Amino acid sequence: MSTNLEASAGQLGGRDIRRVVYSEERIATRVREMADEITHHFGPDDDLLVVGLLKGSFVFLADLVRRIQRPLHVDFLVAASYGTGTVSTGDLKLLYDPEASLRDRSVVIVEDIIDSGHTLQRLVPLLREREPRSLDVCTLLHKRLVTLDPAARWVGFDAPSEFLVGYGLDHAEDFRHLPYVASL
Numbered sequence: 603m604s605t606n607l608e609a610s611a612g613q614l615g616g617r618d619i620r621r622v623v624y625s626e627e628r629i630a631t632r633v634r635e636m637a638d639e640i641t642h643h644f645g646p647d648d649d650l651l652v653v654g655l656l657k658g659s660f661v662f663l664a665d666l667v668r669r670i671q672r673p674l675h676v677d678f679l680v681a682a683s684y685g686t687g688t689v690s691t692g693d694l695k696l697l698y699d700p701e702a703s704l705r706d707r708s709v710v711i712v713e714d715i716i717d718s719g720h721t722l723q724r725l726v727p728l729l730r731e732r733e734p735r736s737l738d739v740c741t742l743l744h745k746r747l748v749t750l751d752p753a754a755r756w757v758g759f760d761a762p763s764e765f766l767v768g769y770g771l772d773h774a775e776d777f778r779h780l781p782y783v784a785s786l
């Protein structure tokens with residue numbers, strides 16, 4: 603591990619980071635492209651609501667919405683299923699639900715990563731019951747281990763099947779603050 607990585611990441615929770623997978627610059631370029639695609643996807647009649655799935659999406663969401671050039675509202679949903687491990691427990695805990703009504707709105711769920719797919723497989727049907735006009739998923743990373751229905755409309759990077767941290771992603775709450783994505 604280089605000195606720069608040590609400075610910001612260090613050895614947290616007894617885990618060391620192995621390599622930078624997506625640099626700050628690469629992420630910034632891709633986030634800008636995705637924001638442009640989202641800007642042009644929706645029409646003037648769409649009442650756009652961007653829902654960030656916390657905690658993991660907080661950095662990506664903040665960067666993404668600042669690049670979307672059309673009116674929108676932001677809300678959040680808090681769900682967790684990983685706890686301190688690197689494998690989904692399969693037990694999704696919904697800790698906070700969006701305050702905003704989804705009815706007749708064009709909803710974009712923002713995720714940091716799709717891994718086993720359990721989170722979205724559980725969440726999407728719940729949100730569909732609220733009768734949005736449309737429901738799309740935008741994720742920075744997708745490990746492509748599952749085929750989701752609906753498939754994520756916007757995907758930043760097809761990610762390797764390693765456990766990734768940084769840019770919002772954690773391991774047992776460590777590493778979320780790193781400005782890049784790294785593997786453990």
Ligand SMILES: O=P(O)(O)OC[C@H]1O[C@H](OP(=O)(O)OP(=O)(O)O)[C@H](O)[C@@H]1O
Binds near residue numbers: 657659684713717720
């Ligand atoms: O496709 P899956 O296997 O379900 O994994 C993806 C989900 O897991 C992580 O959340 P986590 O439970 O770690 O909560 P966090 O966002 O608070 O870190 C991540 O932020 C995604 O929401």
Ligand code: HPA
Binds near residue numbers: 718772
């Ligand atoms: O690779 C990962 N890193 C961090 N959190 C995650 N949640 C699912 N997969 C991951």
Ligand SMILES: [Mg+2]
Binds near residue numbers: 684685
């Ligand atoms: Mg997590």
